[in-house]
Amino acid sequence: MTALQENRVTRHAGPDHLVLSEHPVFRHFWYVVCSVDDLTTEPEPGRRGVAPLHRRVLGTDLVVWRPDPAGPVSVAHDRCAHRDAPLSMGWVTGCHLVCAYHGWEWDADGTTKRIPQFPDSPHPTKSGLTMVASAERYGLVWVCLATEAEGGPVAGIPEVAEWDDPAWRRVPEGSWDFDCTAMHLVENNIDPGHVAFVHRNSFGNPDNPELTDQNVERRPYGLVTWTDVPVEGRPGEDGATVRHTWSQVHLPFFMHLLIRYPDGLGHVMLKAITPVDDRSCVIHQVVLRTDTEADRPAADIRAFDHQVELEDKDLLDRLPDEFPLAQHLNAHAKADRNSLLLRRMYTELVTGQWTPGASQ
Ligand code: FES
Ligand SMILES: [Fe+2]
Structure with missing residues (x-):
């Protein structure tokens, strides 16, 4: 083993790439x-x-x-x-x-x-x-998929506090198919740096790509990241504003994104990503909002998110079929802290170092 390989082993004790079918643990969610x-x-x-x-x-x-x-x-x-x-x-x-x-x-x-x-x-x-x-x-x-004999689920269906709260209305949005791994789609959804570029024809602006902060922490269910993202508009509306975003990733593939706008509007996105196989996935999405149908018709919200999903799909469908876990396989900058923790936690999940509900 070379010195470089030894160094890699100490920094990354797990597979270089994540291939879902190689790890039965994913059947338990x-x-x-x-x-x-x-x-x-x-x-x-x-x-x-x-x-x-x-x-x-x-x-x-x-x-x-x-x-x-x-x-x-x-x-x-x-x-x-x-x-x-x-x-x-x-x-x-x-x-x-x-x-x-x-x-x-x-x-x-x-x-x-x-x-x-x-x-x-x-x-x-x-x-x-x-x-x-x-x-x-x-x-x-x-x-x-895991039977009782196999141990059944290792985590429950994630709790969503807003679902039964009358202050939030429900906007079911449907599903989109992606020709990328479920991990690539989760990573994309907690990647604040891509918004200005991938979504340049909807709510992003490549001339306004700078982020002011980025925070990410472990939680018993996975991780939470919070950040402010400048955007050019929101569903059905033009005009630059800021999204204050808290994104929970309930490992492996469920997300609860809470967006607050400066005027107080709350917008939650439930993103349930299902791995179809090693190379493709589907996302089922439900939105919860603090405004009313009269304030912003559900049709506007669905149309906006449909465009956004297709913009992500256009890029993600062209990514490699394998999801990299080992740090040395990509270059990473300051805006990639979320992605790095996500990859580390997937590594810990498949090597048995992390289980849902475990302390941090
Ligand atoms: S009943 Fe014969 S294959 Fe199903
Ligand atoms: Fe996106």
């Missing part, structure tokens, strides 16, 4: 698969019932459906035990999920209820679905 509104209850023409959804989390294909319109959501691995058909090609009828290949049926818990070819014969022991833990919070459907 909650991720969003869809909004509750994505789960239609209307039968689809051409199917014999309501269409379930196909989703992918950490390279695992899932089927998501609501067996009973008044009941909770169900999630299972998207593969039929009979002949491996994707269950998401089937339909939901009479509170049962039906496979499109040979019509086997299961209830909300994944128990086999019907094998139509010989309905009176016993059901094979392995015919049930492989269920996945699911929950509904913030108008979103969450899943955790």
Whole structure:
């Protein structure tokens, strides 16, 4: 080992790059698969019932459906035990999920209820679905891939104090697909230096890139960073102002961004990033605001954020497929303190040096 390599080992005890599929720990967190509104209850023409959804989390294909319109959501691995058909090609009828290949049926818990070819014969022991833990919070459907036998989730779905506070109205925004790692998208969202440049056609100004301060600290859930970012406008409004921003990253991929403007307006962004596989992710976003629909229509807020997400996507989709953890792989300047702590905490997560709720 060279002196340079030895030095690197002492400064960075972990993998150089983060590849999600190499680390089972990521299966132990909650991720969003869809909004509750994505789960239609209307039968689809051409199917014999309501269409379930196909989703992918950490390279695992899932089927998501609501067996009973008044009941909770169900999630299972998207593969039929009979002949491996994707269950998401089937339909939901009479509170049962039906496979499109040979019509086997299961209830909300994944128990086999019907094998139509010989309905009176016993059901094979392995015919049930492989269920996945699911929950509904913030108008979103969450899943955790780790089974109870594997230890289940290591952290709860993050608490959002503003969600039940009547001072805040809710603006669901939908989702955007990114051809980049989930880590790249988190890093981008806590990177105050990119705003002036990537968002030069919306709220950034390359002639006004200077930052006045930047603070970042560890928290039991991950990290928090706070800073002031000069911007050229806010949703539906032109005119330079300053965003006082507090950004929480609940490791690995959930963010709670609180923005306060000088006139007191509060704007929270819930950003739930789901790793689809090693190279792509999807962000589900919900905004909470202290103003009213009359003050600023939700349509303006959605249109603004749609443009902003596409500006980030345009750049992030072109980044390398692997996310660097080791410090020597990039150059870092003063504005990169957030990113450096994030990379260090991902390293600690995959090497077992940090777990959610651990003291700092
Ligand atoms: S493959 Fe699903 S019922 Fe045969
Ligand atoms: Fe951005």
